[in-house]
Amino acid sequence: MSYLEIPLPRLVVTLGLVALAILASRWKRLDLERDLAWGALRGAVQLLAIGHVLLLLFKHERPEWVALAISGMLGVAAATSARRVEHGPSARTLFPYALLAIVLGSVVALAPVFIFVVPLHPMYEARYLVPISGMMIASAMNVVAQVFERIFAAAHAHAGEIEQLLALGATPEQALARHVRASVRAAMIPTINSLLTVGLVALPGMMTGQIVSGTAPEQAVRYQIVILYQLVAVAAVSGVLAGEFGRRLLFTPHAQLRLPKRAPASDMRA
Amino acid sequence: MPSALEARDIRVIREGRTLVDGASLVVSYGEKVAIAGPSGSGKSTFLRAMATLIPIDSGHVLLDGVDAIALPPTRFRTRIAYLPQAPPMLPGTVADNVAAGPALRGETLAPERQIELLRAVGLDEAFLTRGANELSGGERQRVALARALANEPKVLLLDEPTAALDPETALQVIELVRSMATAGRGVVMVTHIAAHAEALSGRRYVFQAGKLVAVAEGP
Ligand SMILES: Nc1ncnc2c1ncn2[C@@H]1O[C@H](COP(=O)(O)OP(=O)(O)OP(=O)(O)O)[C@@H](O)[C@H]1O
Ligand SMILES: [Mg+2]
Numbered sequence: 001m002s003y004l005e006i007p008l009p010r011l012v013v014t015l016g017l018v019a020l021a022i023l024a025s026r027w028k029r030l031d032l033e034r035d036l037a038w039g040a041l042r043g044a045v046q047l048l049a050i051g052h053v054l055l056l057l058f059k060h061e062r063p064e065w066v067a068l069a070i071s072g073m074l075g076v077a078a079a080t081s082a083r084r085v086e087h088g089p090s091a092r093t094l095f096p097y098a099l100l101a102i103v104l105g106s107v108v109a110l111a112p113v114f115i116f117v118v119p120l121h122p123m124y125e126a127r128y129l130v131p132i133s134g135m136m137i138a139s140a141m142n143v144v145a146q147v148f149e150r151i152f153a154a155a156h157a158h159a160g161e162i163e164q165l166l167a168l169g170a171t172p173e174q175a176l177a178r179h180v181r182a183s184v185r186a187a188m189i190p191t192i193n194s195l196l197t198v199g200l201v202a203l204p205g206m207m208t209g210q211i212v213s214g215t216a217p218e219q220a221v222r223y224q225i226v227i228l229y230q231l232v233a234v235a236a237v238s239g240v241l242a243g244e245f246g247r248r249l250l251f252t253p254h255a256q257l258r259l260p261k262r263a264p265a266s267d268m269r270a
Numbered sequence: 271m272p273s274a275l276e277a278r279d280i281r282v283i284r285e286g287r288t289l290v291d292g293a294s295l296v297v298s299y300g301e302k303v304a305i306a307g308p309s310g311s312g313k314s315t316f317l318r319a320m321a322t323l324i325p326i327d328s329g330h331v332l333l334d335g336v337d338a339i340a341l342p343p344t345r346f347r348t349r350i351a352y353l354p355q356a357p358p359m360l361p362g363t364v365a366d367n368v369a370a371g372p373a374l375r376g377e378t379l380a381p382e383r384q385i386e387l388l389r390a391v392g393l394d395e396a397f398l399t400r401g402a403n404e405l406s407g408g409e410r411q412r413v414a415l416a417r418a419l420a421n422e423p424k425v426l427l428l429d430e431p432t433a434a435l436d437p438e439t440a441l442q443v444i445e446l447v448r449s450m451a452t453a454g455r456g457v458v459m460v461t462h463i464a465a466h467a468e469a470l471s472g473r474r475y476v477f478q479a480g481k482l483v484a485v486a487e488g489p
Contacts, residue, residue, distance in 0.1 A: 160354065160356075160358040161358045161360060163323055163354070164354065164357060164358050164360070164414075165360070165370075165374070166323060166343075166347065167321060167323060167347055167350075167351075167352040167354075167418075168347070168348075168370055168371040168374060168417065168418070168421065169344045169347045169348035169371055169374055169375065169421060170344070170374045171343075171344060171374075174374055178361075252325055254322065254325070254339070254343055255343035255344070256322070256323055256324055256325055256343075257323070258325075
């Protein structure tokens with residue numbers, strides 16, 4: 001393959017960019033020095049580790065290892081989107097719902113593509129399955145986190161209105177409809193915006209990567225179109241499911257509004 | 271008189287505190303009940319429990335002798351009108367608000383009926399097109415009452431409906447509430463204003479230590 005390799009010493013040079021950000025933080029008293037340093041370190045370690053994991057996966061390509069890798073991604077994504085939801089239930093309560101919303105959204109987007117569009121041989125071909133699943137799972141994670149964040153905040157802020165609707169004979173679906181709609185819409189809009197601006201502002205990461213590593217631009221573009229459409233499906237399915245789950249968590253079986261107790265900030269002891 | 275709505279031995283416990291401690295109340299059709307009591311004594315909590323809007327820790331709410339648990343919540347709640355202390359307006363116009371109950375069931379409330387309801391609460395039809403969230407506190411209270419009446423409820427549960435009103439308007443609203451009872455509805459009104467409880471001229475209770483204590487028999 002024809003691409004420029006980055007030797008480690010040159011990689012270290014880019015640390016200067018992080019140092020620059022740290023200096024800016026100190027100068028303007030943004031109080032972000034620690035976050036920047038920790039983030040830079042952690043990001044690099046995670047990526048280097050993943051590089052090795054991918055190497056192993058590609059070399060041995062055993063279905064159970066690929067499944068394990070994807071399960072790990074799903075677990076981290078679900079835990080992240082269930083964490084620190086203000087006015088929401090505990091991370092422990094939200095986790096299974098987050099996981100289900102992310103899994104179903106990802107499966108809906110991935111299965112048809114890997115069966116009909118980019119047929120994999122074998123089905124667990126890690127070089128495609130892992131990175132593309134990763135993109136879908138990450139997007140689902142963001143959508144689910146946003147829907148949860150908004151829906152519980154809205155229920156908290158509009159409790160009086162929701163209860164008044166219930167008192168007038170509304171079902172929980174009706175009483176929360178306005179807020180579910182707003183939450184899911186808001187979570188889907190970034191994905192739709194990225195459809196509208198793609199190529200005009202920035203070239204998407206995967207396409208850039210493929211082009212840099214020597215894929216013909218017209219094929220890279222086709223891959224990117226597939227990815228974008230997959231992301232739309234992920235946002236829709238995971239978003240709608242998260243809205244549905246959020247609503248269920250907000251009402252008792254007797255159609256009473258049940259606002260979660262204010263969760264303590266350090267809720268991730270789960 | 272047949273019992274319309276009955277609260278039997280209601281207990282509500284929140285965060286380890288017993289807010290309502292075995293309160294019971296029976297309201298019959300055509301009957302008026304006033305509940306007084308100091309701030310924070312649990313009057314609103316009890317009324318919300320009677321409206322089945324909050325989970326209760328023990329006890330029963332019965333509508334026409336049938337446990338509310340056995341009824342679909344939407345059925346129970348269209349028979350009962352519940353007005354919270356400061357009723358929130360729904361987005362939209364006064365007309366949207368007045369027609370909200372029937373709209374939830376896919377029905378449209380005829381404009382004549384909307385006007386009739388507004389007149390019944392002392393407002394005129396010019397209000398129909400006004401934005402509900404621009405109204406004054408007293409106007410909201412009346413629109414909320416009209417909105418609740420659109421469901422043709424059998425029992426009214428009113429939480430401090432006169433607190434936001436000037437004395438004269440307050441007495442008008444009480445007169446209106448009395449006429450609801452005369453028309454055959456059961457009425458429960460929470461008010462901390464003794465004169466308003468008296469003006470309702472029904473049975474009177476005080477909420478004390480989580481229970482209802484009878485004060486005096488009305489005529
Ligand atoms: N969900 C809840 N969790 C914990 N405490 C609650 C809850 N709801 C009400 N309380 C508390 O219960 C007590 C009774 O409240 P309630 O609103 O029923 O009083 P009230 O008699 O209607 O008072 P007021 O006359 O001021 O309206 C208050 O101390 C209130 O803070
Ligand atoms: Mg009260």
